[in-house]
Amino acid sequence: MGQDKGYLLDNRQVEAGTRFEALAALFDASTFRHFETVGIDEGWRCWEVGAGGPSVAAWLRARVGPRGRVLATDIDVSWAETAATGGVEVVRHDVGRDAPPAGPFDLVHARLVLVHVAERDAALRTLVQALRPGGWLLVEDADPALQPLICPDEHGPEQELANRLRTGFRRLLRQRGADLSYGRRLPRLLREAGLADVEADAYFPITSPACDVLETATVQQVRDELVTEGLATEEEIERHLANIAAGRLDLATSPMISAWGRRPVGDGSQP
Structure with missing residues (x-):
C-alpha cells in the first residue's frame, strides 16, 4: 500500500496479525458473497491486491x-509465508506506482487498499488494465466520513472518549494521505474507468467481539503517534483500552463500500 509518508498501520508491527484476523472475521463473509455474485469459477485467474x-x-x-x-500482492509481504504455502503466488508490488503484473485476470480484488494509496487514481487504472475483456473488478473501501463515530450510541463519557480517540486516529490517516470519503465515489469511478454492469452496496457492523479486537490492536499500533501529535494522553489510551476489555462499548466500523463492475467484452485495449 504505497504512499509518500508510509502506511500508518505497518504490516510489520506486532499488532498487524491481530488486525488481519479481526478484519477477516468482520468482512470476509461479505467479500466472499460478492465473489459469488460475480460468478467466480474453477480455472479463474485472480489478483488479490494489497492482500x-x-x-x-x-x-x-x-x-x-x-x-x-x-x-x-502487497507493498509489504511479511505475511506471505502462510499464503505461499497454500499455493498462492506472492509478489511484492506497489499498486500506485508499479505496472500491472502479468495477466490478464478474470477477477481483480482490492479491499481497504485504495483509500490508503496516495496515487489512487493511477492504482485504479492499473486494476482495470489488468482485467481481461469480460473480467470483473471488485473494490471494497471504507468510508469513515460517511459514519465518523466508532460508538454511534454516544451515551456517556466512555463512548465520548472512544469517539474522540477515533477522530485523532482519522487525523493521522489524513496526514498519511488517506482519503476518508473515497468509498462513496467507487461506483462513479468504476463507470468512469469504462466498466459495465456496475453495482455497489455497503456493510457495516455495529458491534461484534471482532470490533473490540480490531480497535484494541489499532489503538496499540498508533498509540505513540496519538501521543506525539497531542491527540491523546497515555492515561486516556489506557482508560479506553480498559473500557474495551470490560465490554462496556458497542464499537462499530466504518461503512465498507463494495463496488464491482465488468470490463466490456468488446474492449480490446488490453496492453
Missing part, C-alpha cells in the same frame, strides 16, 4: 482449483 492477511487469497485458491491462478 495483507492470507484469508481472502486462500479462499480464492480453493475456489479456482488446480487449473486456476491466484496472485497476491
Whole structure:
C-alpha cells in the first residue's frame, strides 16, 4: 500500500496479525458473497491486491482449483509465508506506482487498499488494465466520513472518549494521505474507468467481539503517534483500552463500500 509518508498501520508491527484476523472475521463473509455474485469459477485467474492477511487469497485458491491462478500482492509481504504455502503466488508490488503484473485476470480484488494509496487514481487504472475483456473488478473501501463515530450510541463519557480517540486516529490517516470519503465515489469511478454492469452496496457492523479486537490492536499500533501529535494522553489510551476489555462499548466500523463492475467484452485495449 504505497504512499509518500508510509502506511500508518505497518504490516510489520506486532499488532498487524491481530488486525488481519479481526478484519477477516468482520468482512470476509461479505467479500466472499460478492465473489459469488460475480460468478467466480474453477480455472479463474485472480489478483488479490494489497492482500495483507492470507484469508481472502486462500479462499480464492480453493475456489479456482488446480487449473486456476491466484496472485497476491502487497507493498509489504511479511505475511506471505502462510499464503505461499497454500499455493498462492506472492509478489511484492506497489499498486500506485508499479505496472500491472502479468495477466490478464478474470477477477481483480482490492479491499481497504485504495483509500490508503496516495496515487489512487493511477492504482485504479492499473486494476482495470489488468482485467481481461469480460473480467470483473471488485473494490471494497471504507468510508469513515460517511459514519465518523466508532460508538454511534454516544451515551456517556466512555463512548465520548472512544469517539474522540477515533477522530485523532482519522487525523493521522489524513496526514498519511488517506482519503476518508473515497468509498462513496467507487461506483462513479468504476463507470468512469469504462466498466459495465456496475453495482455497489455497503456493510457495516455495529458491534461484534471482532470490533473490540480490531480497535484494541489499532489503538496499540498508533498509540505513540496519538501521543506525539497531542491527540491523546497515555492515561486516556489506557482508560479506553480498559473500557474495551470490560465490554462496556458497542464499537462499530466504518461503512465498507463494495463496488464491482465488468470490463466490456468488446474492449480490446488490453496492453
